Amino acid sequence: MTRSRMVVVGGDAAGMSAAHQALRSAQQHGRELEVTVLEATEDTSYSACGIPYWISGEVDSRRSLIARTPEVHRQLGVDLRTGARATHVDHDAGEVHWVGPDGEQRLGYDDLVIATGAPSIVPDWARDASGAPGRGVQVVKTLDDGAWWIRALAGAPKHVVVAGGSYIGLEMAEAMLAHGHRVTLMTRSRVMSNLDEPMSDRVATALDVGGVTVHTGAAASGVERAADGSLAAVLAGDLRVEADLLVLAIGVTPATEIVQHLDLPRSRRGALRPDPHGRLADGLWAAGDCCDVRHRITGDWAYLPLGTHANKMGRATGDTIGGGDLTFPGALGTAITRFAAGAAYAEIARTGLGLVEAQEAGFKAVEVTTDGTTASGYHPDAQPIALSVVGEQGTGRLLGAQLVGGRGSAKRIDTVAMALWSGSSVADLAWADLAYAPPFATAWEFVSLAARRLAERL
Amino acid sequence: MTRSRMVVVGGDAAGMSAAHQALRSAQQHGRELEVTVLEATEDTSYSACGIPYWISGEVDSRRSLIARTPEVHRQLGVDLRTGARATHVDHDAGEVHWVGPDGEQRLGYDDLVIATGAPSIVPDWARDASGAPGRGVQVVKTLDDGAWWIRALAGAPKHVVVAGGSYIGLEMAEAMLAHGHRVTLMTRSRVMSNLDEPMSDRVATALDVGGVTVHTGAAASGVERAADGSLAAVLAGDLRVEADLLVLAIGVTPATEIVQHLDLPRSRRGALRPDPHGRLADGLWAAGDCCDVRHRITGDWAYLPLGTHANKMGRATGDTIGGGDLTFPGALGTAITRFAAGAAYAEIARTGLGLVEAQEAGFKAVEVTTDGTTASGYHPDAQPIALSVVGEQGTGRLLGAQLVGGRGSAKRIDTVAMALWSGSSVADLAWADLAYAPPFATAWEFVSLAARRLAERL
Numbered sequence: 022m023t024r025s026r027m028v029v030v031g032g033d034a035a036g037m038s039a040a041h042q043a044l045r046s047a048q049q050h051g052r053e054l055e056v057t058v059l060e061a062t063e064d065t066s067y068s069a070c071g072i073p074y075w076i077s078g079e080v081d082s083r084r085s086l087i088a089r090t091p092e093v094h095r096q097l098g099v100d101l102r103t104g105a106r107a108t109h110v111d112h113d114a115g116e117v118h119w120v121g122p123d124g125e126q127r128l129g130y131d132d133l134v135i136a137t138g139a140p141s142i143v144p145d146w147a148r149d150a151s152g153a154p155g156r157g158v159q160v161v162k163t164l165d166d167g168a169w170w171i172r173a174l175a176g177a178p179k180h181v182v183v184a185g186g187s188y189i190g191l192e193m194a195e196a197m198l199a200h201g202h203r204v205t206l207m208t209r210s211r212v213m214s215n216l217d218e219p220m221s222d223r224v225a226t227a228l229d230v231g232g233v234t235v236h237t238g239a240a241a242s243g244v245e246r247a248a249d250g251s252l253a254a255v256l257a258g259d260l261r262v263e264a265d266l267l268v269l270a271i272g273v274t275p276a277t278e279i280v281q282h283l284d285l286p287r288s289r290r291g292a293l294r295p296d297p298h299g300r301l302a303d304g305l306w307a308a309g310d311c312c313d314v315r316h317r318i319t320g321d322w323a324y325l326p327l328g329t330h331a332n333k334m335g336r337a338t339g340d341t342i343g344g345g346d347l348t349f350p351g352a353l354g355t356a357i358t359r360f361a362a363g364a365a366y367a368e369i370a371r372t373g374l375g376l377v378e379a380q381e382a383g384f385k386a387v388e389v390t391t392d393g394t395t396a397s398g399y400h401p402d403a404q405p406i407a408l409s410v411v412g413e414q415g416t417g418r419l420l421g422a423q424l425v426g427g428r429g430s431a432k433r434i435d436t437v438a439m440a441l442w443s444g445s446s447v448a449d450l451a452w453a454d455l456a457y458a459p460p461f462a463t464a465w466e467f468v469s470l471a472a473r474r475l476a477e478r479l
Numbered sequence: 480m481t482r483s484r485m486v487v488v489g490g491d492a493a494g495m496s497a498a499h500q501a502l503r504s505a506q507q508h509g510r511e512l513e514v515t516v517l518e519a520t521e522d523t524s525y526s527a528c529g530i531p532y533w534i535s536g537e538v539d540s541r542r543s544l545i546a547r548t549p550e551v552h553r554q555l556g557v558d559l560r561t562g563a564r565a566t567h568v569d570h571d572a573g574e575v576h577w578v579g580p581d582g583e584q585r586l587g588y589d590d591l592v593i594a595t596g597a598p599s600i601v602p603d604w605a606r607d608a609s610g611a612p613g614r615g616v617q618v619v620k621t622l623d624d625g626a627w628w629i630r631a632l633a634g635a636p637k638h639v640v641v642a643g644g645s646y647i648g649l650e651m652a653e654a655m656l657a658h659g660h661r662v663t664l665m666t667r668s669r670v671m672s673n674l675d676e677p678m679s680d681r682v683a684t685a686l687d688v689g690g691v692t693v694h695t696g697a698a699a700s701g702v703e704r705a706a707d708g709s710l711a712a713v714l715a716g717d718l719r720v721e722a723d724l725l726v727l728a729i730g731v732t733p734a735t736e737i738v739q740h741l742d743l744p745r746s747r748r749g750a751l752r753p754d755p756h757g758r759l760a761d762g763l764w765a766a767g768d769c770c771d772v773r774h775r776i777t778g779d780w781a782y783l784p785l786g787t788h789a790n791k792m793g794r795a796t797g798d799t800i801g802g803g804d805l806t807f808p809g810a811l812g813t814a815i816t817r818f819a820a821g822a823a824y825a826e827i828a829r830t831g832l833g834l835v836e837a838q839e840a841g842f843k844a845v846e847v848t849t850d851g852t853t854a855s856g857y858h859p860d861a862q863p864i865a866l867s868v869v870g871e872q873g874t875g876r877l878l879g880a881q882l883v884g885g886r887g888s889a890k891r892i893d894t895v896a897m898a899l900w901s902g903s904s905v906a907d908l909a910w911a912d913l914a915y916a917p918p919f920a921t922a923w924e925f926v927s928l929a930a931r932r933l934a935e936r937l
Binding site: 034068070071074079080081085086188317327328329330332333349350351352353354355356357358359368370372397399400401429431432433434435436438439440442443444445449450452453454455456457458459460461462464465466468 | 809813890916
């Protein structure tokens with residue numbers, strides 16, 4: 022029996038999940054498989070989502086963010102090559118070209134997994150002559166970026182402009198405030214613009230209480246530099262904000278250049294669109310942030326670059342290559358974060374479709390927002406929580422929910438996500454047997470209560 | 480149009496939910512309805528579940544536990560009579576007999592709702608000559624019981640024996656310890672015996688760390704009294720424990736005496752078995768702790784006396800009487816509590832069937848217990864959590880889960896409950912799009928991870 026050669030480009034969540042699951046799956050199915058991973062950096066399997074908490078000081082070290090070191094991957098049987106940047110896929114020849122310490126090389130494969138991720142967007146105006154972010158400007162993606170921020174923030178308090186009002190923007194604002202820096206946030210539309218406006222407004226209030234100066238409708242468009250080349254100000258159209266540092270948190274873009282010459286299913290922005298097994302074409306696969314995912318409510322493709330999907334897509338892909346039949350069943354757009362600074366504390370979460378998203382997707386959607394508490398109102402652990410629930414008129418189908426609340430509130434979103442996952446109705450969520458005791462819930466659990474109020478209108 | 484007369488016996492969760500929902504429903508459906516509620520005590524709509532937290536001091540007053548006072552109910556249109564004890568139902572005559580301040584009376588009805596609840600069990604050996612719990616002995620059911628405990632615990636530290644190792648027993652142990660009393664807990668089988676043994680053992684460990692002396696296999700069977708009649712010791716077979724006070728938390732029993740002469744569907748223990756609308760017979764209805772509920776996993780009747788079901792059953796019953804068609808869709812046996820004392824902190828929850836329950840119900844059940852964390856392992860908010868997930872071999876159906884964990888862990892059970900509610904598979908739970916960010920979850924959310932480990936064995 023010949024050993025099949027699997028090559029993975031990209032050694033983070035999707036790629037390493039694919040690599041290890043392929044080995045397990047091949048073993049289960051009695052197949053011979055060798056797995057090589059090409060990773061451009063020296064880091065594998067690290068938590069990009071954890072970087073703001075490392076910068077804030079809540080996480081104590083770079084090492085803590087690394088789930089598995091290259092050595093561990095190798096011990097588990099993966100031929101991992103770090104500092105190995107793939108440059109081109111010659112699918113006809115079954116070879117991937119890559120550049121490593123020893124120069125240009127080629128590697129033959131039977132199955133190639135594209136798990137190249139999605140680097141942060143750095144607009145041209147933010148780059149220096151070398152193409153990298155200019156002095157005082159950085160993104161938040163790699164561990165090296167994290168180390169950069171820790172160095173840059175050392176010493177006297179600085180004025181930091183955060184460009185981007187979504188998850189990473191908020192998390193970085195929190196990290197800066199934790200160290201006593203002054204923070205101004207610029208966002209193209211409004212903060213957390215993937216929430217409906219009333220919930221977004223609640224987040225904006227928390228930012229205000231926490232001491233963040235927020236400029237909405239302000240897409241960062243340039244920088245001014247001092248004579249010595251250091252950052253002087255950040256511009257957003259007519260707006261000019263003096264700044265020592267600029268966080269670029271305006272999104273990511275799928276890294277699919279190495280297969281851009283191939284005729285593969287992909288979105289306009291270049292995200293690959295594999296089938297639920299991760300298959301793009303015979304012998305060619307993709308997983309993780311370089312891919313679109315199927316949205317289970319709309320049925321359409323969506324770009325939702327998150328580690329949780331990357332892990333699952335990698336697992337399904339690797340399992341299939343190894344001879345199994347796991348599939349990635351799609352996504353709901355579930356997301357969660359928090360903003361905590363001084364007296365401000367807001368947990369934020371969403372799943373499925375917001376009202377506007379649902380209407381745009383063609384649903385006859387109805388929404389109700391309910392305010393309540395996470396525990397019995399008389400219990401000291403009770404925290405405020407607000408949930409916006411969206412359902413479909415006529416069918417009573419649950420479409421989504423958005424949440425802003427106090428400590429311990431946000432994971433309530435999983436109850437809604439699980440209901441959405443199984444195609445439940447709003448009434449199902451309203452009447453489900455959820456857990457009640459005074460320190461944990463109201464007698465009619467808040468999530469169900471919010472659903473009940475919507476069910477009465479559907 | 481003649482006004483229809485609805486009479487409700489019992490003014491707590493089920494009864495008052497039925498009363499108010501009937502009025503709303505009748506209004507919606509253009510019906511004329513008058514609603515009278517007979518409540519034996521002076522209290523309505525109070526949180527019995529909150530009493531241990533009032534005794535502990537976490538809840539500041541009796542008043543806090545009352546969701547709606549009698550005055551509020553009356554303002555909302557309910558003819559509420561407190562101190563009105565129903566004694567007999569003459570269903571042929573359509574009359575309920577009751578005793579109030581003015582002696583024996585009769586009240587005619589078109590629809591009668593039995594919402595009489597379930598008093599705590601007081602064994603004969605624990606009663607005094609009047610039939611009430613003897614000196615130093617009390618249950619934990621009514622607000623008067625709560626006030627009794629607050630008086631009894633005042634002053635110097637005492638030795639309190641808790642008979643019963645389930646929810647109320649644990650919550651009372653916690654309340655006693657909070658005031659510096661010494662606590663010995665006696666339980667017939669083991670602590671939290673509605674958990675499978677390994678999870679029960681984790682709770683026992685927490686009780687031990689918290690300073691509770693636990694006697695398992697010890698069903699309280701008698702008391703010894705001092706010459707002055709005060710409590711001297713509590714007996715459990717050969718076991719004798721000196722004690723100042725005894726908490727009776729050995730269960731409740733449905734109060735259905737007033738209809739025991741009628742031929743109605745009921746269990747051996749006397750719990751009524753209404754249809755999903757709450758109907759027992761023409762014009763006769765029941766809701767709340769005096770009833771069995773349908774268990775959605777086994778399909779069998781189960782006795783699960785909890786405020787959350789009482790509220791829902793009352794709502795469905797009232798809605799139907801008023802002309803609507805809401806139904807109570809059954810229960811999963813979801814429950815939650817905690818035990819906190821000194822260094823001990825355990826949140827405890829369950830839903831659906833445990834392994835032994837599933838096997839007893841005839842399922843070919845498989846169980847896997849997984850230990851993990853509520854947040855990314857490197858994040859300071861990470862708390863330990865253990866989840867036992869049970870599924871059906873062959874079909875892959877999810878059957879239930881049990882949980883013991885640290886702060887903020889227990890409401891994770893709702894994710895499982897929602898999956899169970901919709902008949903999901905273990906794999907559905909494993910692959911669902913649940914919320915991830917480092918302060919809130921691991922990248923593969925713990926509940927899904929635990930389900931995934933079981934899915935691999937089904």
